[in-house]
Each structure stands twice: as C-alpha cells, then as structure tokens.
C-alpha cells in the first residue's frame with residue numbers, strides 16, 4: 001500500500017510567505033524612478049505570467065503521470081509559482097497607494113497571455129514557459145549576486161531574493177517535462193528555440209513598455225538623469241545576461257548545466273531561511 005512515508009519528496013520545498021508591503025517607499029530601487037519602475041513593471045508580469053506557467057504545465061501533466069519523480073517536482077513547481085503570483089500581487093495592491101496603478105498592468109498581461117494561450121497549442125504554451133523559465137533563471141543569478149543591493153527597502157529586497165532562490169530551485173522542471181514528452185531531437189529543438197525567440201522579444205517589449213507607462217504616470221518621463229542611470233545599469237547587465245540567454249540555443253542545452261547551489265546557500269543565510277522543517281513535512 002502506498003503511504004506518505006514511501007512517497008518521494010520533491011527536491012525543493014514550497015515555502016508559505018506572507019510579506020507586509022504596507023510601508024514600501026515610492027522609490028525602493030536605487031532611490032529613483034527609472035530602476036524602481038523597471039522592476040515594478042517586471043513584477044507586474046509575474047502574477048498572470050506565473051499563473052499561465054502553471055496552466056501550461058498542468059495541461060500536459062497527466063501525460064507524464066507515470067514518471068513519479070517528475071510528477072512530484074511539477075507539484076512543487078506549481079506550489080512555488082502560485083506563491084510568487086500571490087506575493088507579487090500583494091505588492092502591487094499595496095503599491096496602489098503611490099497612485100501608479102500597477103494592477104492595471106497585471107490585468108493587461110492577463111489579457112495578452114490568455115490570447116496567446118488560445119492561439120498556441122499545449123506544446124507551444126509549455127515552450128513559452130520553458131523559455132521564460134530560462135530567462136528568469138538567468139536574471140535571478142544577477143539579482144542574488146548584486147542587483148538586490150540596489151533595493152533600499154528590506155521587504156522588497158527579500159521578496160526578490162526569495163523569488164530568486166525558488167526560480168533557481170525549479171528552473172529545470174518545465175524543461176524536463178518538455179523533454180520527457182517530446183524528446184531531445186531536432187523535432188524538439190526547432191520549436192524550442194523558435195518559441196524562445198518569440199518569448200524573449202515579448203518579455204523585453206513588455207517590460208520596457210510597462211517601465212515607460214509607469215514613468216509617464218509618475219510624471220518622470222523626462223527625468224533624463226534617472227534614465228541615464230538606468231541605461232548605464234542595463235548596458236552593464238546585458239553584457240552579462242545576453243551570453244547566458246544564448247546558451248538556450250545550444251542543441252544540448254539543459255538548465256542544470258549551470259550550478260548555483262553556493263549562491264542559493266549564501267542567499268538563504270541572508271534571508272534566514274531554514275528549510276529543515278519544510279523538507280521533512
């Protein structure tokens with residue numbers, strides 16, 4: 001008989017978080033609008049974006065049920081992404097106090113993603129998730145290494161660092177599901193890189209548009225000093241990020257070819273995250 005004792009646990013936990021975003025300053029990143037609005041814009045993609053990831057994985061999960069390890073990892077992936085959606089949404093609700101209405105951008109993201117979901121096949125929707133999971137896995141390394149230090153508010157910094165840890169932990173789940181269902185031959189590779197190219201253009205376009213919208217709503221569109229700071233930050237970051245994004249185009253690419261365990265361990269210490277009780281439950 002199958003019991004909870006012989007069930008194989010996932011390789012990473014689902015942590016229940018409940019941040020209090022009541023006292024977030026107007027400019028919590030680098031004490032200025034352009035960087036704050038860039039990261040707020042990116043954040044507004046998460047609640048609906050990560051719900052879409054969950055739906056795209058769920059739509060094909062039953063086809064991989066016989067792989068118990070993968071199925072358990074998928075369960076934990078869904079748990080983590082659902083928690084990210086909830087906490088980023090809570091941040092946007094509290095950010096309404098500054099009058100910039102980030103929730104409206106969340107809603108716009110939802111409408112666009114539901115349109116994509118309708119037009120694309122289940123395989124292609126999964127591939128958007130696989131590609132954007134790589135995009136996220138690359139960004140969060142920079143976040144854990146240095147970018148978090150620009151965030152002057154501790155709660156917001158902790159939100160991004162906790163999210164970064166978990167994106168690293170589950171970075172291979174959607175990819176493994178895709179490979180399990182469709183293999184790793186040319187027929188799997190061509191759609192994988194095509195949809196990634198599309199997804200990369202989409203997320204770059206939307207994070208830029210949302211940043212501009214927030215700058216306009218904040219009457220900071222002509223704050224050239226702040227824009228200059230952002231472009232200096234972005235050009236340094238993209239020099240590091242672009243080669244890592246391009247790794248995805250390798251025929252033998254797998255998310256676990258990079259190892260971030262030491263960085264995750266340091267970040268957990270910074271956040272005082274102790275998983276011993278979670279892993280036993």
Ligand SMILES: [Fe+2]
Nearest residue numbers: 050081084167
């Ligand atoms: Fe996430």
Ligand SMILES: [Fe+2]
Nearest residue numbers: 081133136167
């Ligand atoms: Fe993720």
